[in-house]
Amino acid sequence: FEGASLAIDSLNKAGYLATMKVFDLQSKSGSIPLLANSSELDNLNILISHTNGTEYLQLVAIAKEKNLTLINANYPNDGGIRNSKSVFIANPKINSHITVLYNQIIKRWPDANIVWFKSNDQGDERLLSIFNDQINAARKIQFKTVLIPSAFTVNELSAHIDSNKTNVLILGSLDDAFSNDFARAISSYPKKGIIHVVGMPNWDGLKEIQGKA
Numbered sequence: 001f002e003g004a005s006l007a008i009d010s011l012n013k014a015g016y017l018a019t020m021k022v023f024d025l026q027s028k029s030g031s032i033p034l035l036a037n038s039s040e041l042d043n044l045n046i047l048i049s050h051t052n053g054t055e056y057l058q059l060v061a062i063a064k065e066k067n068l069t070l071i072n073a074n075y076p077n078d079g080g081i082r083n084s085k086s087v088f089i090a091n092p093k094i095n096s097h098i099t100v101l102y103n104q105i106i107k108r109w110p111d112a113n114i115v116w117f118k119s120n121d122q123g124d125e126r127l128l129s130i131f132n133d134q135i136n137a138a139r140k141i142q143f144k145t146v147l148i149p150s151a152f153t154v155n156e157l158s159a160h161i162d163s164n165k166t167n168v169l170i171l172g173s174l175d176d177a178f179s180n181d182f183a184r185a186i187s188s189y190p191k192k193g194i195i196h197v198v199g200m201p202n203w204d205g206l207k208e209i210q211g212k213a
Helices: 002-013 032-036 053-066 094-108 122-137 154-158 176-186 201-205
Strands: 046-049 069-072 087-089 113-118 144-147 167-171 195-198
Touching: 032 053, 046 053, 053 069, 094 122, 113 122, 154 176, 167 176, 176 195, 176 201
Parallel strands: 046 069, 069 087, 113 144, 113 167, 167 195
Antiparallel strands: none
16 A cells, blocks of 8 residues: 555656556455445546455456556466556466465475375366476476366375375365365375475465465
C-alpha cells in the first residue's frame, strides 16, 4: 500500500492525474461479489490485485467484463489465463518456478526417489510437460509420475515412498483444494525425516498449508 501511494504521488508530481482506491477483500464490504455488483469499479482503468487463486480468477472475469487492465501483483502463475491483452503478471510465471524446482533437485537431491504426483487434469498435464521440457534441455534426472484420484489417502501416497532413501514428493497441480488434500494427507506420514514435499506457486497462498510439519 505504501509503495502504491508513493507511486501515485510521483505520477501526480510528474503531471499525470492519478487517484487510487483500496478494496480490502477480507472485509464484508470489500468482497469481490459485492464489488462486482456495485458501481465502485465503473470509473477505474487499472486493477492491481494481491489475491489468491480463486480471487484472482474472479477479478480476471470482472476485468474482462468491465474492460479493465488487471495487474496480478503476487500470484505467480497465470491460473489458466493465457493470451489475454488485459492481464499482466508481475511475478515469474510457472515456467520459471519449475526451472528453479529442477535446479534445486539437481543441487540438493540428485539421487533421491523423486515422485511427481498429478491428477487427471489438463492443467496438471501442462505442468508435467514443462518439467519434462526442462529435463530434456538439461541434465537428465530420474523420476516417476503417479496419477492419483481426486479422493486419496496417505496410504496411496506412501506406496511410492522409499523408506531407505530421501524422497522428493512433488505435487504438480495448481488446484487449491487438491493441494490442500495432498498436504493434509502427506502430513500424517510418520517418517517425515525422509521426505521433502514440494508444491506449485499456489501453495504460497494456501492458509491450510502454512505451518504444516
